[in-house]
Amino acid sequence: MTNTSSAPLLRIENLRAAYGKIEALKGVDLAIGSGEIVALIGANGAGKSTLMMSIFGKPRAKAGRIVFDGVDITATPTHQIARMSIAQSPEGRRIFPRMSVAENLQMGADAGHGSDDERAATLERVLTLFPRLRARFSQRGGTLSGGEQQMLAIGRALMSRPRLLLLDEPSLGLAPLITRQIFEAIRTLNRQDGLTVLIVEQNANHALKLAHRGYVLVNGLITMSGSGADLLARPEVRAAYLEGGRKV
Numbered sequence: 001m002t003n004t005s006s007a008p009l010l011r012i013e014n015l016r017a018a019y020g021k022i023e024a025l026k027g028v029d030l031a032i033g034s035g036e037i038v039a040l041i042g043a044n045g046a047g048k049s050t051l052m053m054s055i056f057g058k059p060r061a062k063a064g065r066i067v068f069d070g071v072d073i074t075a076t077p078t079h080q081i082a083r084m085s086i087a088q089s090p091e092g093r094r095i096f097p098r099m100s101v102a103e104n105l106q107m108g109a110d111a112g113h114g115s116d117d118e119r120a121a122t123l124e125r126v127l128t129l130f131p132r133l134r135a136r137f138s139q140r141g142g143t144l145s146g147g148e149q150q151m152l153a154i155g156r157a158l159m160s161r162p163r164l165l166l167l168d169e170p171s172l173g174l175a176p177l178i179t180r181q182i183f184e185a186i187r188t189l190n191r192q193d194g195l196t197v198l199i200v201e202q203n204a205n206h207a208l209k210l211a212h213r214g215y216v217l218v219n220g221l222i223t224m225s226g227s228g229a230d231l232l233a234r235p236e237v238r239a240a241y242l243e244g245g246r247k248v
């Protein structure tokens with residue numbers, strides 16, 4: 001086979017992962033094409049964060065395969081995966097509160113492998129996407145608002161110049177206006193920079209409007225998948241994740 005252009009950038013096959021006796025992922029299949037935004041939606045405890053973190057080997061897959069850009073990374077050490085053009089903005093943001101915005105962004109750049117010029121260009125890109133970070137550049141991370149911290153967490157991930165960006169609940173706890181700004185920045189990164197994105201959200205409405213495709217995760221298993229518009233229109237998605245769920 002010579003045509004690799006249609007191969008997904010990330011392919012997850014029959015992935016199983018557990019914390020001790022708790023089976024969090026029970027055989028998950030998921031694929032993300034290069035240039036796609038894919039949303040993973042599901043209730044609390046469905047296994048969304050586990051799926052995202054297992055791409056980095058934490059927790060390690062008990063069965064199944066994770067293939068990134070044609071390379072099987074199922075058993076690759078976490079620090080090596082971080083150097084393979086995959087970056088993550090984890091749930092809860094986890095920025096460094098005592099470090100400045102500038103230093104937090106620098107930490108992200110250290111995970112990548114760009115030249116000085118490339119780092120400078122990426123920093124400029126991040127500060128253009130998130131002007132609030134430019135305004136707070138010397139300020140300590142811990143003094144930022146929740147929305148600004150989320151922007152910083154995404155900006156830090158971007159500094160490693162990833163091809164695949166993993167976002168875990170970027171809208172959690174944020175006001176609608178800030179959520180819109182962050183989602184707009186993700187759309188811009190996808191359209192203008194060709195960034196591939198996996199976004200985990202309980203906020204199904206926003207995420208499925210943003211995403212090209214989506215998956216629904218229930219108790220460690222994918223129960224539905226389709227285009228964002230298709231999933232948004234399905235009564236069972238609306239009942240479980242829109243009408244009764246969290247809305248913005």
Ligand SMILES: Nc1ncnc2c1ncn2[C@@H]1O[C@H](COP(=O)(O)OP(=O)(O)OP(=O)(O)O)[C@@H](O)[C@H]1O
Pocket residue numbers: 019022023024042043044045046047048049050051091202
């Ligand atoms: N470190 C851990 N140790 C033990 N069990 C865990 C751990 N992390 C998650 N779990 C369990 O694994 C399951 C999946 O959790 P996970 O955090 O992946 O869900 P989630 O879909 O991200 O939920 P949320 O929407 O609340 O963030 C849950 O039953 C959870 O209690």
Ligand SMILES: [Mg+2]
Pocket residue numbers: 048049050091168
């Ligand atoms: Mg989670």
